[in-house]
Amino acid sequence: MRILFLGDVMGRSGRRAITDRLAALKASLKADFTIVNGENASGGMGLTAAHAKLLLDAGADCLTLGDHAFDQKDMLSFIDTEPRVLRPLNYAREAPGRGFRVFSDARGRKVLVLQALGQVFMKRPFDDPFSAVDAVLRAHPPGGMVQAAVLDIHAEATSEKMAMGHYCDGRASLVVGTHTHVPTADTQILPRGTAYQSDAGMCGDYDSVIGMDKAEPMRRFLTGMGRDRFTPAEGEATLSGVLVTTDDRTGLATAVEALRDGGRLVPTHGIKG
Incomplete structure (x- = not known):
């Protein structure tokens, strides 16, 4: 199975790139299943x-x-009305929605998708992500209950993300980080067969400060004072993410590659016309 994961969609620029280019990208990559982090798609803060x-x-x-x-x-x-939208597993228990779900691709193969929030350097305390993820993976072993399993670890610290990758090694098809909006260069398959990348990067304008128009963040860094609200940058977006190929029998990764399409970043994959 070929699974495409795209990082945080950032504002109007990111939304426009998804609507204009995702269909062609999926066709070019022959993706069987596509996961998109929509965390910042609406004005850089949340998702409507x-x-x-x-x-x-x-x-x-x-x-x-x-x-x-x-x-x-x-x-x-x-x-609660749209099962294709997932919130983090370890959010408050009273929160609506679910943190994981099993989906089917066009051929009926089962794909487990789950998300957890990190605890290190995050502004709010969340429940332990490791125990939350462990419970779900134990109940849905890849190659058994599901043909593939993908974890989006939404966290600030790369050390916490790496620890989660090794914790899930051999139990997930892909562990990929989101939240920092900067694609990392550590795309790999871990020793027991789980594909990993510390951060997928964002789907947004990289002529920015992590997706925000440069003026206000730079003013705050230079003066220590804020004047305006942060607003998403509006230039052409780079679609950033990961493409993983899995073995349906084991649920483990057989290949993985970083993806950067369009915009300002040097591409790691181009749509072949």
Whole structure:
């Protein structure tokens, strides 16, 4: 199975790139299943119901969120009506929605998708992500209950993400980090067969400060004072993510590659016309 994972969609630029280019990218990559992190798709903070529908209609099979899961208030009710949108597993127990779900690709193969929030350097305390992930993976062994399993670890610290990758090695097809908006160069298959990358990067304008228009972040760094709100940069987005190929019998990775398409970053994959 070929699974495409795209990192945090950032504002209008990221949404536009998904709607304009995702279908062609999926066709070029021959992707069987596509997961998109929609954490920052609405003004850089959260995801509205309307924008969730837009990303799903564009070809995402599943949307993951993150620490800004409910910044847009209509997501509080929408997430219970749309099973393709997942919030973090270790969010507050009273939170609506679910942190994992088993999906099917076009051939009926089962794909487990789950998301967890890291604890290190995050502004709010969340439940232990390791025990939350462990319980789900034990109940859905790849190659048994499901043909593939993908974990989106939404965290600040690369050390925590790496620890999660090794913790899940041999039990997941792909462990990929989100949240920092900067694609890392450590794409690999771990010793027991789990594909890993510390951060997928963002789907947004990289002529920016992690997706935000440069002026206000730079002003705050230089003066220590804020004047305006952060607003997403509006230039052409780079679609950043990971493509993993899995063995249906074992659920483990047989190949993985980083993906950067369009925009300012040097491409790691181009659509072949």
